[in-house]
Amino acid sequence: MPFPIARVRLWVGLFLFLQTALGATLKVLEADRLELRNEGGEEVYVLVGSPVRMERDGESLEAGRVVFNRTRKRLYLLEGVRYVDKEGREVRAESLTLDLESEDFSALSVEIRSQNLLLTGPLCERVAGAILLEKGYATPCYGCGQSVPDYAFRAEEIVLYPGDRVVARQVTLLVREEPVLTLPVLLLFLSERRPRLEVGQDEGGFYFKSALPYVADFGLGFTLLNYFQGRGYGFGVDHFGVGEAKERYFFLHTPPDTFQYRLEYALKRPELSLSALVERDDTKEKLTAFRAEAALEGDPRLRLGLDLFLDHDPTTPPPRRTQKLELEASSGLKEKEYSLAGSLALGLYAGESNPLNRSARALGPYLWAGRLLLSHTETLALSPWTGASLRGENRFRGFYYTTQNPDGEKERQVDWTTQASFGQALGALRLEAGYTRSVQEGESPFRFDALPTRRTHQLTLGVGLAQPPLGLSVKSGRDLEKGLYLPLEATAQYQDPGGSLVLTHRRGLEGEGPLETKAALSLSPRPFSFRASLRFDHPKARFDPLELALGYALVGGSLNLTHRHGLNGEGPLESRLNLAYREGEGSYTLNLRRAYPQNLTEAQATLGLGPAAYGLGLGLDGQGLRYGLSYREANLLLELSGRKTEKWQDTNLRFSLVRLEPELSLRLSGNLHLPEDPDPSFYLKDLTFSGGLDLLPPPKREEEVGLSLSGSLSYLRRPDGDTLSLKNFGPTLSLLEGETRIYFSYLLSGLRPNLQAKYVLVVDRCCWAARVAYDTEKKAFSLALLYGGQAAGLLLDEAGVHLGGVR
DSSP states (O other): OEEEEEEEOOOGGGGHHHHHHHSSOEEEEEEEEEEEEEETTEEEEEEEEEEEEEEETTEEEEEEEEEEETTTTEEEEEEEEEEEOTTOOEEEEEEEEEETTTOOEEEEEEEEEETTEEEEEEEEEEETTEEEEEEEEEETTGGGTOSSOSEEEEEEEEEEOSSSEEEEEEEEEEETTEEEEEEEEEEEESSSOOOEEEEEEETTEEEEEEEEEEEETTEEEEEEEEEETTTEEEEEEEEEEOSSSEEEEEEEEETTTEEEEEEEEEEEOSSEEEEEEEEEETTTEEEEEEEEEEEEOSSSEEEEEEEEEEEOOTTSOOOOOOEEEEEEEEEEEEETTEEEEEEEEEEEEEEEBOTTOHHHHHTOSEEEEEEEEEEEEEEEEEOOSTTEEEEEEEEEEEEEEEEEOTTSOEEEEEEEEEEEEEEEEETTEEEEEEEEEEEEEEOOSBSTTOOOOEEEEEEEEEEEEEETTEEEEEEEEEETTTTEEEEEEEEEEEEETTEEEEEEEEEETTTTEEEEEEEEEEEOOTTEEEEEEEEEETTTTEEOOEEEEEEEEETTEEEEEEEEEETTTTEEEEEEEEEEEEETTEEEEEEEEEETTTTEEEEEEEEEETTEEEEEEEEEETTEEEEEEEEEOSSEEEEEEEEESSSEEEEEEEEEEEEEETTEEEEEEEEEEOOOSSOOOOEEEEEEEEEEEEEEOOOSSTTOOEEEEEEEEEEEOOTTOOEEEEEEEEEEEEEEETTEEEEEEEEEEEETTSOEEEEEEEEEOSSEEEEEEEETTTTEEEEEEEESTTHHHHHTOTTOOOOTTOO
16 A cells, blocks of 8 residues: 655654654654555565665664564665664665664675775674674775775674774785785774884884784783883783673783783672782882672672782882771661661781770781671661651671780770650641660771770750741750750741741750850842841850841842851951843853952952953952953953052963864963063063964875974073973974875974974875884884874874883
């Protein structure tokens, strides 16, 4: 039953059922005709177009003909198929079948483009996110405009994994389409982890660096090999496992005796979790740390933990970090109003000794000891009758050590807290009673788990009356530890939608008399708001500063005035006015501050007009006037500042410019001294430049020449002489010879006049590049090779060629 439809965008409602049936939304953007069929009891929808265009959760699909089998939940795409997945990989094929539940697909006569890699083959399929191509061809040079790729390979099987790697088996390498080498397996990385080779000579002699990938049944990674003449070998490996567990094993030795390694393993299952880490980095400290943990999930839960280290440098004081070997069991239960959780941890520990424990100090600054930690928590929450609530909680932690105190007893410390509360509501009246007993006592030999001594034993009683808008409450209690009554605290509150008033008074019941009286008032007659707060300390017979705040809500902004006033003879302390307002593209702010004791008045105003903002700042005190003017937009900042006493002084114009465009990458900042009394000169105080500028655009034809300026430059004017500092600052000349780009850079670094030059030549074939560099300061020469798309961009990075796997 065909439905001819003009070539227009179809409403998403055509396939609304897909969203509910598959948990994903398939949007038909463009089609010419829709047909509804029933084939063998299966619902089939056919779309025809030139082409049919669709989207599905970040993926796009195009084809001349699309068949959707609703029963099997499959899409069949025919005639000029183009499919772009969520990772941006583009698949072109004669036909493609997509399973909408598993998201697997199969395709015929395929061309795949992923980053800078082109893959072709007669048949491919995607399973679990990985694309498998049979009898395929691949080259990283497809986007370089080369008539014949510099290199490529054919393979019986090519697997493109999500992320950044390709694994091929039974490989034939091709150079200019001619076979040169056969390999059983080949690993390519599409990210920064690419093979790197570098040879050269520095002040120490000849050196060689390499980082080459490998792939095996047990994982993949990089091998690292360095040689430094007269200094020895450096070697290492950066391995990633491919099994169920997370595995990474990194090792690097740098001559003469620097080691770095990180061996990491982690496995998580519903019933079991394992993790282990061995780590050393001699660039920080010569120490190997061992951490491991195994846990059996369930009830009870069992956990075995290990945290140790090995010190490799006997010439330095030993580290004071904590070490442990610990076995822990934990369990719990919950039954309606009652819950119980408990754990038992037994272990051997090492750490810094507790400086407050005399027996621990006698054992030295660092000690080993055994410890048993028993913890349990019980809670109970009941509502025995209407209006009543009862809650109790008991928390206990007991630490028991193998060390002894001076009396010969085993050391221990206890943290035990018991709390209970009861409340009863009788209409507007509420009665409350509370009990708390908390004890922390004993001594620990370790600093890391020592607890301060504390004892609390209290009984509290309270009564409250809530009759809106009024509220009254009174509470007090008894300190059972000291045998004293707690202060009586009375609170009166009035609250309605227009404001509130809260009065609080505390009075000692052991002859102390009144202790504290506080008042807080708030009013909110819209659009105004007002707040005031005051506190009186009776024992000191002093008021805290009176705090007043008045606000006015504007349409598109606000106006706020605050004032602090001393009532003990100090007088006014501080006043602030804050205005913020926005209308259309304009924004306005004004901040005024008056600090009375310092005789300081400050004002700050800003005006925003679209992307630009103008600012004015003034400050007046006994020393004179300080001022500041500013202009700011997205990439430009200008600030004029100075001060006026008897003369105009410290007059400066600070500027900052940032431009990020294809032909210009510029960051410029500096400070100009403007004429003033007594220095009427106009001069540059400092200047910093970094970035790059194309003086001549990159060549597009062989007869053209490109010229750019890049690096960083810093200038500073000083009384003892100006300084000029450069870092890799200089011109780069670029030429085009057929499909090859050539870059030559002359870069200067150091302080004037002792500038040192570096010469860099880069040959860029897009999918591979070579760099030759000579540093006149270090008398160093190097040759580096790198494969992969946009290789020259990495080789031109003057930070150098980074070893793969070294992070």
